[in-house]
Amino acid sequence: MELELKGITKRFGSLVANDRIDLAVAPGRVHALLGENGAGKTTLMNVLYGLLQPDEGEILLDGQAVRFHSPKDAIAAGIGMVHQHFMLVPVFTVAENVTLGIEETRPSGLLDRRKTRKDVRELSRRYGLEVDPDALVENLPVGIQQRVEIIKALVRQATVLILDEPTSVLTPAETEDLFRIIRQLTDGGTSVVFISHKLKEVQAIADTITVLRRGAVVGQRPPSATEDELAALMVGRNVQLRVSKEAAKPGEVVLDVSDLTVADETGRVWVDGISFQVRAGEILGVAGVQGNGQTELCEALMGLRPAAAGQVTLAGHDLTHATPAQRLRAGLAYVPEDRQEDGLISDFSVADNMVLDQYNQPPFASGINLNLGAIASRAAELVTEFDVRTTSAGTLVGTLSGGNQQKVILARELGQDHKVLVASQPTRGLDVGSIEFVHRRIVEQRDHGVAVLIVSAELDEIYALADRIAVMYEGKITGFRPPTVPAEELGRLMAGGSDVAPDPAPDSGTGTAASSPASGAGT
């Protein structure tokens, strides 16, 4: 089926989310929509899926103008969508989720479970989407849940499949699998609209790449276009993917962690007696496959989890059993891994979020009185300094794009006096422009003599930022390396290879690395 969008325009108040967008998706092709967060990709797809009504423009299916008043219409027309956050019922089985809403019944009026299971199996076989129809969705790793979503769309006879940021929740191995599935689908004649802001992935899978910026189409390129060219189109200027930085000038030890052990409520040990030091003016990058204790390490450093053993000192102060508030006052700045959950209060304004951990400090408060004037002027200052794109400081943070939300957190954490910065996944889900911004700020911190600890699942980020790399595996640090270390060696350490022994079997190691994060990423 030939799908064409013509002059689609969608406005929200004064904001033009989509500005006369033209897009044609040929049958059996993968059409990638590339753009920064907030470029209007998702809005466009919501228009196509009937969730939003366009203010102008039309949707053509095989040359026929159609109007979708709801997703129901879109589904009937053969359009399927896999949302970034899955729309599955966790306590239902795969087959039940697939059949939900289009349940087949036997003449007696009972659900025809057998037929549903058969359908799921058949689809799985045809497209290589191995899924057990009787498995409970909540027990499945994210990658498999995504397959269930795809099967849901296929069962409803989708000939155009929209995948909204499909790889953002996947591990590299799962991404590879997804790409294989996409190729199988397109071989069968299904068209795929692939929404992403990751250049490499788009290049790997797309037949055509349309780049969106600020709600408008800024160009269409073949996948052979260079990464630099695509990045430049996306952000509207040439982006340096590597931050330029001077060599570090490490000073005194500021953050000293020795034999730290962290366990959860069930007694499972996540951080197993690790020791490291971060000096003023250096960036220690913690690399590792997710779910190997990095999250718990950061939370323990912030005082959100008790230390079962060991010691944490900050500039000579013992903080092992300090509360988060005491750590903040001692000079610890913290950028949490999950900004929506731990970093921001989405129902609060940008201004309130910018003082979220300083609201009771002067000049924002005197006694218990809040000084709203000081909060507002502080927010105005930080909005300019950190280039937060918001209509006003009174806007609810939840309405900002991911990149701007992260800027709000950085503005808050970096805008105050601190000696140590702990940042976990500081650029997750951000577009190229925002990543560069965040990286530059972090290096700036280092140059001002802050001791920085970065935890990231992206090796590129670790290489770009770190002056020293520590690799975590199953709660232990398997080795420290300079940033000049080859990626293969880091990979070996990330898979649990011993620090001293020469590489015995790299392949078996990668296998562990690929499969273990599947469960961790699902949380």
Next chain:
Amino acid sequence: MSEQTPGPDSPAESGGPTVPEGPAVPEGPAVPEGPEPEAALTEIAAASPDSPVQPEGPPGEDGWAPGRARLILNAVMEGNSFIVTVLALVAALVVGGLINAFSNTTVLHAWGNFFSAPGHAISLAWDTAVGAYVELFEGSIFNPHTVSALFQQASISAAIHDGYLSAVFNPLSETAVQATPLILAGLAVALPYQAGLFNIGGQSQFIGGAIVATYLGYGVNLPPVIHVIVCVLGSFAGGAAIGWLVGELKARTGAHEVIVTIMLNYIMAYFLSYLLSFHYLMQAPGTVNPITAAIAGNAHLPLLFGSHLRINAGFLIALACAAGVWWLLERTTVGFEFRSVGKNPSAARVAGMNVERNWVLVMLIAGGLAGLAASTVIQGTDFTLNDQSFGTYGIDAITVALLGRGRPVGVVWAGLLFGALHAGAPLMQAATGTPVDMVQVLEAVVVLMIAAPPLIRALFRLRGAGGGLQVLARGWGA
């Protein structure tokens, strides 16, 4: 969806509860079609949350610029939560009127003869429904008969002296008296709600405050002004102790506050019965009834407008507490923490706030507010404590907080509205035979409608957008 574009309904949430829609209020009820009793309309206008905004732009003939009509229409069509609230009231009045008209035996009899005298049945039904609301209005806001009685007096001084002037204001005074504990107890629900807790324990905290206030009222001898203040503070402490217990249990053990407060309601009710069963405890000497001795005159809350009107300083306490709660929430670091903990406890914890301590503190204050509600009843109107003194304040408080959308200002208006319904009910029953339970039906329908904004929108064909209300309903589901 990674790109959260500002949806059309987000501004509704941030909008102030009352101010922006001000001009729309008087017309709000007039928009939906249907036979609306005139008196009922007047009553809404008078009792509805925004009547004081009225003077700014009288809804009369001259105030009808086209632009303004457009504004009103938009406000109605967008169906933000304030309009939903008003429409819920309208719907409640209609439903109440119908129930009234079709449950009255005379009217039912007339319907039986519908085909011989159709007009009779309809007019009788209409008269019954409207009549009840007219009496409700006269009992709670203004009764014209009292004015005519005033003019029949020989002289003004005689009129004042014999209480005829007071009689004119008596309905309003009664409304205020009834509203006072509702506002305070409503705040005791609204405040914890802002911190993410659902306080169903208004009753137990009320009893806690009542026990202390009553004991201090009859058990100790203190000079005039001091005695009142000691009793009022005592009631706060009594309620706060029970509220603190709830918060402490939640903070230490994770016990859900809904379960704990419900259980404490029973415990405190039976504890009160126990106290009132023995003369050596709190039962009044020389009686077999479960009642305490009367509190000392010094402990009475002072009347505000003379001996003929029951309105007393308790009303001022309620208003002051509402203002205080607003200030606490919006202007202090304490309130900032409460709201942070309510909206996103994990982010609050990361930001260095002690979530558990906030739970304890907010429940302590809430309990104190419920205790103050008891003080205004015991020291303001009843002067003794019996085993039924707590009435239904605990449950009514939830209703009031819900109608007030969990905000102090809203709670005041909601408290006044329910106070008016309670104040007018006895006259309604006396004059028209409509049972006082009708008031509870009205309240129940209001709450039902408030709790189901989509239903309201469907009923009045409003476009989507729920605003804070949906959030409120959702938050309380937990």
